[in-house]
Amino acid sequence: MNTPLPNSLRQGPDNRGRFGSFGGRFVAETLMPLILEVEKAYEAARRDAAFQDEWRRLLTHYVGRPSPLWYAQRLTEHLRKSAPAGMGAKVYFKREELNHTGAHKINAVLGQILLAKKMGKTRIIAETGAGQHGVATATACALMDLPCVVYMGATDVERQQPNVFRMKLLGAEVRPVTSGAATLKDAMNEGLRDWVANVHDTYYCIGTVAGPAPYPQMVRDFQSVIGIETREQILAAEGRLPDALVCAVGGGSSAMGLFHPFLDDKEVAMWGVEAAGRGLDTHEHAASINRGRPGVLHGNKTYLLQDGDGQITEAHSISAGLDYPGIGPEHAWLHEIGRVTYVGIDDQEALNAFQICSRLEGIIPALESAHGLAQVLKLAPTMARDRIIVLNLSGRGDKDIFTVAKHLGEKI
């Protein structure tokens, strides 16, 4: 990289909603006034002490924050056994899987639903892939007494039945989307179509750090609670900052939440782990940064999986939560300036990590988080024993047991 880094990497986006050349507001005119309204409302909410207090109250007493920072001692020792002498970094888990609803998603959903209420919106829509964001949104809507419609690709409805039922129990309406390939990107298209038709009363609760500005920034800010807590907890436990942060990236909200508070700490290396599916050199993966190129979809400019003619191609991953052909624009920028290293972990590596974590730590991780863990398994043995890695264990794996059983050839 020849371009000098700015003084702080935490100031983005600019007033056009851009992180470098990425991000922006690429939406139809009908939505534009509303996007600007959301932006204004969010700017006000950021500075509104009562809003922040209410969100914090919910995080503490409803979600169960702060989530623990767990020293994964058995895993650390296991990795040291096969590492060269003196090698094998200490591994910590930031345990977002202990949050209410089982993942980090709830952090940003509660913030957004509070914002929707403040804006006077009376109806919530959301898209979901694996169903985690849909469940979190349905949960917040039940709590705050708002009707909720969740768009979900028909293919995902089929393979994520337990989460579909959870959303229904929580009072949400799940609308299967049959257009396109009937997965997450099509659900997001349908969410945007609904929003265009119902701008007067509806708030679109986006599940990741993507979409038109201000969503990438807003979702990141809400998720930054992960990194802020991690910083305090690791200082308390070790008296210093970690040497490496690792997190899986689909859209990338859990990773932005962990990374953002550390972006200016040059000594902290960061690894974003993309789903390499059946392999980066096959056509079946979800590695937008490693195998995609810049384009515009769902309101933002970012790295996308696309063919030579600019048609968006389908993503693949064993983890439905990473099965998206794009990535948040701030990640695209962090990649281009070289601040975060993005690597790929394939289905098989994730499955192995999933089992290792279950047996050594007694924690069944989400398949998304297992991708991050697989990178830790590679990284830790290359780092000295006095080094520290923090993995964002972003979700729990209860939802994935059927998928994993199928891959292990077991019937449940």
Place this chain on the structure above:
Amino acid sequence: MSRIATRFAKLKAEGRGALVTYLQAFDPDRATSLEILRGLPAAGADIIEIGVPFSDPMADGPSIQKAGLRALKAGATVPGVLDLVREIRATEAETPIVLMGYYNPVMSYGVDRFCADAAAAGVDGLIIVDVPPEEADEVEPHCRAHGLDLIRLIAPTTDEARLPRVLGATTGFIYYVSITGITGTRSADYASLAPAVAALKRHTELPVAIGFGIRSPEQAAIAASVADGAVVGTALVDALAASLTAEGQATPATVDAVLAPVRHLAAAIRSGRRRAA
């Protein structure tokens, strides 16, 4: 004067509004699409809008989404669409051709190269749905450099404060979206159209065409009389779809299935003028 300006000036002199037709390129296949598009001027279309197929058409309803999938299956690409325009232009010198689509295929092709090649193929204007005025610098300089009009959508949600900014970034004509919603899903509220267009006209000299909620000849006639033109898309795409085989293939009836309703729309707009006069 551009073909678009010339055409609106001519229709104004005739005392009627324009019939703007929308179809996706390559729907259901290249040859049928070419035959339909070539037949449009004789059937009474005043401006030909051609959709550039995209995998993720976020502002379009089910009919146009399906048309896009048919077109992509038939092998539509950006160079393929430009080539189609070149062939239409070879026999049709005067009718303006406007390409409507989404930004990613244009960006992938290269914005400047796209504008240059589109202009050379005989395209007169572009509508890029997901590039609002806030992002206009991505495309505006290239359109200007190659003499393409950049037509913008104005929605019922566009407020007075925003209007000058949107209008300032528009050339050719204004595309007034008559509903809050995606294409072809609601019917325009005709009572509110006249005041909405009048409000626009206070801010601009540009012609205004109304679209997104117009299906019938009667609706088209009203829209073309209160504004300077009516855009009909979904109704034509539906007529086309209804003529296809179960597998989505063209039949001998397909070309006329589209051109016949175009003739009815054109006749209604022309008689609407007589009533108004």
